Amino acid sequence: MFDNTMTAKQKMLHEMVVDFTENEVAPFDMEIDRKGDFTDGLFQKLIDTGFLALTLPKEYGGAEFDPIAVAQTINDLSYGNASVGVTLEGHYKSIDQLLLYGNQALLDEYLPTASQRIFAFSNTEPSGGSNPTGIRSTAVKEGDHWVLNGDKVMITNGGLAEVYTVLVKTGDNEFSCFVVDKDMPGFTFGKREDFIGLRGTPVGEIVMDNIVVPESHLLGKRGQGIEIADQAHDDARILMGAVLTGIMEHALKIATDYAKQRKALDTPLTELQVIQEKIANIAISKELTKLVYQQAAINKQNHLPYMEEAAMAKTFGSRSAVAAGDDALQVLAGYGYSREYPIEHLIRDARALEIAEGTVEKMRSAIAKAEFAK
Ligand SMILES: Cc1cc2nc3c(=O)[nH]c(=O)nc-3n(C[C@H](O)[C@H](O)[C@H](O)COP(=O)(O)OP(=O)(O)OC[C@H]3O[C@@H](n4cnc5c(N)ncnc54)[C@H](O)[C@@H]3O)c2cc1C
Incomplete structure (x- = not known):
């Protein structure tokens, strides 16, 4: 298309x-x-x-x-x-x-x-990721600089990235974003998560212990932190829709290739309606996810709102990709359940995206609120 x-x-x-x-x-x-x-x-x-x-x-x-x-x-x-x-x-x-x-x-x-070093964005803390106003990390203004303290966990590329945008509290109910980097005194890497999927991507912790940064490291304005974090989520969710489409394309290729060469007695799997239904379901989910993330990307390109489309691409795409992996597994049956084929890791990979960049529960709330506001 x-x-x-x-x-x-x-x-x-x-x-x-x-x-x-x-x-x-x-x-x-x-x-x-x-x-x-x-x-x-x-x-x-x-x-x-x-x-x-x-x-x-x-x-x-x-x-x-x-x-x-x-x-x-x-x-x-x-x-x-x-x-x-x-x-x-x-x-x-x-x-x-x-x-x-x-x-x-x-x-x-x-x-x-930035063409040579990975950058990362960190909201989540040990106390939780869904409700960013509950974070405990702080930045305190001292003269012409800021002093940052706190602990950020489950950061995509944590440990691999060299530059981190961090959401911190700058007042009682005030949140701001700052940029810190791994070479600053007081910056250390903590635990890397042992996640069940997306195993190539490091997801880890950073600890900030009295990191001193100049005023220029405040991203946006003081108090603009939640807006920036929300914006980062919207941008990420378009790309999550793209990741999920890629996973479904992969599942579809494995399942169709297998069905084309496998027979149930003398009947090719391709002629069994139960197999056709699974293949069709994967293809439909893949295409719908792609259309929604593309629409979000088109809106972004044209400076139109894209929060809803981006959230839909990730919400619909993540559950669909888990289901697509499951359907593909069933087409291959015993071989699908084997680690000889990658289908089981496609399911584990897709499952992460029902959580990362905002849980699907939170996104459904955001989509519903946007609909109520119309
Ligand atoms: C692969 C991966 C990569 C990640 N990368 C990053 C990253 O780069 N940067 C970063 O900051 N974080 C990252 N995270 C963390 C992720 O953003 C959080 O896991 C997520 O926001 C959920 O937070 P939590 O795990 O603390 O769950 P909680 O917030 O404790 O939620 C627990 C459950 O309660 C539900 N819930 C909680 N509050 C609400 C609410 N208000 N409305 C509806 N339901 C709610 C949740 O949906 C969930 O089912 C990553 C996570 C994963 C798995």
């Missing part, structure tokens, strides 16, 4: 990414899951190929691709391995917020290196 309407620039990127995925990502899909990390050299190849610079403005050495092309890139990479898509999603949403809210000094300090 979208393939027919791509601009020449988008098409060139799409073809490059499909080729990269085929050669550098897909062959290592199972190994990434087993190893619980990217395979040796893959992260460097992502940097060398220019993936970290995809959304950066040209003045900072970037390729300045539009939101539609960026989402398609995440979709294409996630077809090979969802962790690769999620690692880049974490970086892109963080860069988006710097571009939207960063002052010139902050942009000049950090963006020239």
